[in-house]
Amino acid sequence: MAVSVDAPLRLEYLSYEPASVFERNHSSGITCEAYGEVGYAPNVVLGEIQDAYALLKEPDEKLLLSMEIFCAARLESSQRAVFLALVSALEPLAQEAPLGEAVNKFVCECANLLKENTDIPAELRASLEGRLLQLRQESIRQALKRLARETLPDRPDAPIAVDEAYALRSQLVHSGVPADLDIDLERESRTISGIIRDIYANLFNRSLAHRFNG
16 A cells, blocks of 8 residues: 555554543643644545455565555655665665576686686685575576566666665665765655656566545
8 A cells, every 4th residue: 555655654553541631731822723634535545455354465674664665765854864765775676687608608617727726815815606606696686677668668767766776775885975965855755766666566467546635
């Protein structure tokens, strides 16, 4: 439901107390009150929940984890944390594909040369060998670009946006700040959020809900 209607979601049940308690002992005098509300019609929210149970197939564990991270992302306390969580929601969906026999052969030859090099300590050789053998498959970044390309064939902008988002995530994780200090993280979050929602919709073969205020 949170994915379809594009709203962060956290369910909490605290007590049997009412949601609000009015102060009956406030002093007399001039007062002013105001409030604003943006929401969804009950039939939209309840309909999405009902459809999730009745119509949608059970997602696999990686897809479920991805959706859990996505739904909680915008509850984070800063724009950096929101953006990092949104991009991280993509990672469980990445399935690194092999890069082909030619790459496999080249990497294995390099690994064999490494094994024969006794100048490198055995523990370090084992670590380097593991990292070398990983080169036989796509990186997570490459796998995510392919995911966007395959699941959203009608959106040629999606692979580029995913790649740029992952690059920006790496900048934030490794240096704490983006290379471009003028970048609008809120706008970047909206962009990648829309792409992720479209990916989910494609994986579930389901249209996203339309916004209705009321």
